[in-house]
Amino acid sequence: MPLLMLKDLPRYECLLEASREFPDLDPSATEVFLHLLRAGDEAFRVVEAHLAQHEITQGGFSVLMALWGQCQREGRELPLSPAALAERTGVTRATMTGLVDTLERDGLVRRAPDREDRRMMTVELTPRGERKLLKLLPDHFRQMAWLMAPLSETERKTFVRLLTKLLRRAGENDGRPAPETAVAAVVAGR
Amino acid sequence: MPLLMLKDLPRYECLLEASREFPDLDPSATEVFLHLLRAGDEAFRVVEAHLAQHEITQGGFSVLMALWGQCQREGRELPLSPAALAERTGVTRATMTGLVDTLERDGLVRRAPDREDRRMMTVELTPRGERKLLKLLPDHFRQMAWLMAPLSETERKTFVRLLTKLLRRAGENDGRPAPETAVAAVVAGR
DNA sequence: CTTTTTTCGTTAGCCGCCTAACTATTCGCC
C-alpha cells in the first residue's frame, strides 16, 4: 500500500483551503485518511525490511504464521489447504499458489495431495520452516514493540478502539453500490 | 500492504497467552500494530476499488495528484521531472518510469525532454489528464468522508495525533542498525 | 582542461497481487 497521495502529507490549512474549491472535501476526514495510509505503509515497510533480513517476504511470513497458528491451536501439525490459507491471509487462491511455490522452493513448506478429496492439496510446515519461524518471531515481536513504544497503554486502547471503528466501516463497503454518485452506473453501462 | 498476519485479527486473550511463551511479545503493541495494518489495508482497498471504477490505479492517481498539486501551487503548469515525482510519491525512479509509461499510454500525461539539462525529462498533465482528475476528485473526497463518518471531530484529532506519533517513530527507523539483536550481524557476515 | 563522481532515466529481472480462464474432481439433484 504505497502512497495513495503524496509522501509529504498536506498541512491542515491546505486542506481547509482546498475544501473551499471542492465542497466534497472533508478536511478532517481527509487528514485522518492520509495519515492512516501513510502510517500503515510506514509500519508495514519497517517490518517488511526487518523480515527481509531473515530472507523472507511478508507474504511468506503470513503463510507460515497461518500454518503455525493452526498447529499451535490444534495440538500438532494440522496442515491446511491452499484455499484455506488464502482465506485466512486474505489473498486469492491464485496468489496463494505463487506464495506456496516460493516457500516450497525454499524448503519451508511441503505440499501433499489430500487423501480424501483428490481436488485438494495439503500444505504443512517443514521442520526447517518451523525453525525459521521460531528464530525470527522474537525479533518480529521486538520490532512491533519498538514501533509502539511511544504510545502509552491508554493511548493504545484508544487507538485500537478507533481503528476498530474504521475497520467496521470499511467492512460495510463490501457489496455497497458505491457512494451516492452516478459514476458506477455509467461504468456499469459501458 | 496486504496482510502481514492473519485476516482475522487475534483476540487479546490469545496475545496474552502467547506472550507467556514469547517474552518479547508485547500484547498491546502487537494488537495496535495488527489493527493498524489491517485498517490501513482496508481503507486502501476501499479507495483503490473506487479509483478502479474511473479506470485509474492508485499509483497513477498519485502521480496525477503530484503534478496537479504542483500546478495549483505554482500558478500554472510547472512540469516535474520523473525523479521529483518519484521523490514526492515515495517510489523509486525505476517504478516511476513504469507509472509514467502507463499514464502516457493512456494520454493523461506527456513527456518532453528538458531544455536545459539533457539528462532530464519533464512530465506534465495533458488537458485530458486534468479533466479526468477533476472528474474523479469529488468522488474520491466523498469516499474518504464516508469512510471517516463514524469518527467525531474529537476522535479525528486524537487519531491524527496518535498516527503522527507512530509516523515519527517509524521515521527514526531509517538507517537504524536493526533492533538490539545479533541477526543483522549474522546476515551481514554471510 | 581532463578525470572522476554524481545524477538522470531506463532496462532487466524478481516477487506479490490481481482477474479470467482452464482442468479435474466432487456434490447435488433428478
Place this chain on the structure above:
DNA sequence: GGCGAATAGTTAGGCGGCTAACGAAAAAAG
C-alpha cells in the same frame, strides 16, 4: 446412476513495487 453446478488448484497475462546495472550527461575535483 448420470449430469449440471460448484469447488480446488493452477496457469496466463497484467500491473506495480523493488534492486541492480547501464549509458548519457552534468558537476566536482585535480
